[in-house]
Amino acid sequence: MSTVAQGLKPPSGSAVARSPREGTASWPLADRIGYWLCWIVGIGLCLIALAIVLFMLVKGISYLRPSMFVESPAPSAVQSQSGGFLDPIVGTLIVAAVGIAIAMPTGVAIAAWLSEYRRPAWLARLVESGVEMIAGVPSAVLAIFGLLIFARGFLGFLSETDAGGTVSGKSFFAAGTVMAILALPLIVGSTREGLAQLPDRLREASFALGRTRITTIRRVLLPAIRPEIASGTVLGLGRIIGDTAIITIVLGLTLTNEGVGHIPVISTLRGTGSTLTSYIYANSPAGEGSAPQKAYAAAFVLLMIVLGLNAIVTRLTNHGGPAAERGRAYRLLRFEWIPWTR
Amino acid sequence: MRRWASGRTDQRAERTLGALAVAVLVLIGAMLITVLVKAWPSFAHNGLSWFGPGGDVDAQLRAMGENKALPGHSIYYFRAWPLIWGTLLTTVSAVLIALVVSTLAAIFLTEFAPGAIRRVLDPVIRLLAGVPSVIYGLIGILAIAPFINNHLISNSRKASVQYVVQLNGADLMTATLILTVMILPIMVAISAGALAAVPASWREGSLALGVNRWRTIWRVSLHTARPAIVAATVLATARALGEAVMLSMLSGGRGFAPNLLDGVTFLFEPVRPLAATILQNSEGLTIPVLAHTVYAIGAVLLVSAALLSLAGWAAKQQFKRYGIRA
Numbered sequence: 001m002s003t004v005a006q007g008l009k010p011p012s013g014s015a016v017a018r019s020p021r022e023g024t025a026s027w028p029l030a031d032r033i034g035y036w037l038c039w040i041v042g043i044g045l046c047l048i049a050l051a052i053v054l055f056m057l058v059k060g061i062s063y064l065r066p067s068m069f070v071e072s073p074a075p076s077a078v079q080s081q082s083g084g085f086l087d088p089i090v091g092t093l094i095v096a097a098v099g100i101a102i103a104m105p106t107g108v109a110i111a112a113w114l115s116e117y118r119r120p121a122w123l124a125r126l127v128e129s130g131v132e133m134i135a136g137v138p139s140a141v142l143a144i145f146g147l148l149i150f151a152r153g154f155l156g157f158l159s160e161t162d163a164g165g166t167v168s169g170k171s172f173f174a175a176g177t178v179m180a181i182l183a184l185p186l187i188v189g190s191t192r193e194g195l196a197q198l199p200d201r202l203r204e205a206s207f208a209l210g211r212t213r214i215t216t217i218r219r220v221l222l223p224a225i226r227p228e229i230a231s232g233t234v235l236g237l238g239r240i241i242g243d244t245a246i247i248t249i250v251l252g253l254t255l256t257n258e259g260v261g262h263i264p265v266i267s268t269l270r271g272t273g274s275t276l277t278s279y280i281y282a283n284s285p286a287g288e289g290s291a292p293q294k295a296y297a298a299a300f301v302l303l304m305i306v307l308g309l310n311a312i313v314t315r316l317t318n319h320g321g322p323a324a325e326r327g328r329a330y331r332l333l334r335f336e337w338i339p340w341t342r
Numbered sequence: 343m344r345r346w347a348s349g350r351t352d353q354r355a356e357r358t359l360g361a362l363a364v365a366v367l368v369l370i371g372a373m374l375i376t377v378l379v380k381a382w383p384s385f386a387h388n389g390l391s392w393f394g395p396g397g398d399v400d401a402q403l404r405a406m407g408e409n410k411a412l413p414g415h416s417i418y419y420f421r422a423w424p425l426i427w428g429t430l431l432t433t434v435s436a437v438l439i440a441l442v443v444s445t446l447a448a449i450f451l452t453e454f455a456p457g458a459i460r461r462v463l464d465p466v467i468r469l470l471a472g473v474p475s476v477i478y479g480l481i482g483i484l485a486i487a488p489f490i491n492n493h494l495i496s497n498s499r500k501a502s503v504q505y506v507v508q509l510n511g512a513d514l515m516t517a518t519l520i521l522t523v524m525i526l527p528i529m530v531a532i533s534a535g536a537l538a539a540v541p542a543s544w545r546e547g548s549l550a551l552g553v554n555r556w557r558t559i560w561r562v563s564l565h566t567a568r569p570a571i572v573a574a575t576v577l578a579t580a581r582a583l584g585e586a587v588m589l590s591m592l593s594g595g596r597g598f599a600p601n602l603l604d605g606v607t608f609l610f611e612p613v614r615p616l617a618a619t620i621l622q623n624s625e626g627l628t629i630p631v632l633a634h635t636v637y638a639i640g641a642v643l644l645v646s647a648a649l650l651s652l653a654g655w656a657a658k659q660q661f662k663r664y665g666i667r668a
Binding site: 032035038046056112113117131133139149166181212242277280292296 | 355360364365366369370373376443459469470476481483484554556560577592624628636650
């Protein structure tokens with residue numbers, strides 16, 4: 001398909017759709033049923049989304065108190081005394097920061113190699129399939145794999161070692177690193193998409209000036225696809241923030257963020273804690289806390305963060321950069337842009 | 343292949359970037375090997391009957407956690423069938439429902455939806471895809487399950503199976519419905535993308551022959567987009583297979599195999615798939631025997647995910663024929 005044809009014409013042959021004589025009255029019954037089913041499903045999806053947002057909004061607003069943002073969780077069976085979720089919010093930020101700090105440079109580098117070098121070709125194809133496979137691995141499996149790695153003796157400095165010499169393997173370092181694996185495919189996909197759209201003349205002009213490939217990548221290509229890199233990163237962020245399994249298994253699920261050792265920042269990173277998702281899980285009837293009001297309030301905050309990230313991705317992919325030039329109507333609906341596993 | 347001026351720094355850069363890319367493969371290899379090695383004792387002690395039925399999974403897991411073997415069995419005794427059956431039930435039914443619904447939604451989005459609705463539906467789909475699974479779980483366990491418990495399950499139905507299992511609304515039906523909503527967005531997105539990419543002239547040809555629009559969509563557009571729909575189904579299956587949090591919240595902590603012979607009650611029986619079981623036993627990973635078993639469950643999921651990604655790759659080879667990217 002040429003992109004020009006798509007750019008000029010709205011998708012789905014609307015020319016046909018707008019034909020005044022084309023009604024459904026002349027169709028056979030089965031076809032009309034199909035037509036109405038389409039409408040029902042389409043409207044139904046909108047209603048489901050509306051129901052989720054409204055439900056969370058009502059519950060969130062009725063249970064959320066400003067004090068929850070500044071209080072640490074406290075162990076108490078009474079919901080009015082069990083504190084707020086300061087620590088989980090901080091925990092979410094730390095995990096997201098560690099995860100993105102690792103995933104973004106790695107993802108961009110892998111994408112650059114895949115798009116710009118690709119030698120040997122068979123290896124590149126293998127790596128492509130590898131990235132896709134990583135995207136399909138359940139996060140619970142990533143989590144137990146991460147625990148296995150970080151509980152090795154020689155990585156003991158990244159988490160807590162108890163008196164008997166057993167390494168717990170649970171820390172913000174560990175959780176952030178495993179989260180990076182989760183975000184990697186999204187960043188690689190988005191960056192590659194961006195690089196593939198750049199016209200060859202950009203590269204050729206740069207080579208003609210005697211620049212090497214790596215300089216071209218760093219000075220010309222990567223700056224040109226900043227919106228794509230950013231949207232991949234934001235998507236990765238959304239996936240990191242929304243994941244629960246990795247947090248439950250690799251972060252230790254302590255009520256407050258507890259440092260290990262005495263060096264200020266490092267001790268927190270080596271320590272255990274919780275995030276918004278694990279806080280919700282622990283306070284739901286399925287967890288130990290069972291404080292539904294707290295769970296609703298935290299879920300509302302989490303949903304707002306996710307909606308905010310969603311809005312950022314929409315802006316990034318709608319405006320500026322080569323993405324907009326292509327004018328592909330269904331660009332936003334492509335699956336690379338959807339954090340489809342959490 | 344293009345030719346470039348390449349200096350020493352460039353070679354070094356290529357090697358560095360290449361090494362990072364190869365690290366992805368190393369990571370996958372390490373994951374497969376470490377998880378399988380850690381899982382091996384569980385498989386070795388149970389043989390192929392690991393996958394078969396036999397007793398209460400929860401009792402077996404609890405026995406490992408307390409380090410007391412069940413009478414007459416080794417400490418490693420584990421029969422995963424209820425969990426596997428639960429995984430199959432939730433995954434297959436959610437994917438089948440989602441396949442029908444997403445195809446209709448994709449047709450609606452690309453063919454029938456008026457501009458205004460289409461502009462609403464786009465962000466709606468992205469929103470549904472972005473909601474974290476823990477929120478879906480929370481809504482399920484706090485809103486939908488109590489509703490089903492109070493309004494749809496009669497007391498006589500509860501009494502009919504009370505010696506086997508408690509019915510409380512956290513059940514197969516709720517889990518499947520929520521799982522369907524969770525995997526829908528990706529399927530709609532890919533299918534709609536493929537439908538939109540069907541060459542307009544192909545459809546116009548069909549319309550010019552006097553075929554109505556619905557038949558044209560059915561025979562021409564859907565037929566062309568079929569490989570993309572297959573790929574979407576594969577991706578959605580991977581997602582449903584790996585979903586742990588929502589299903590763990592909705593499973594009621596009971597590894598029960600819903601029994602088809604129970605008739606309609608079957609829909610209201612609790613279910614807990616493999617991934618949710620990993621999550622629920624994560625506290626016990628310091629206990630060696632339990633850890634081996636949990637890693638065995640992980641290994642099964644990992645191998646299934648690898649096979650699915652292979653299937654997805656095979657499906658993708660087909661779209662190239664039509665020039666449809668997905």
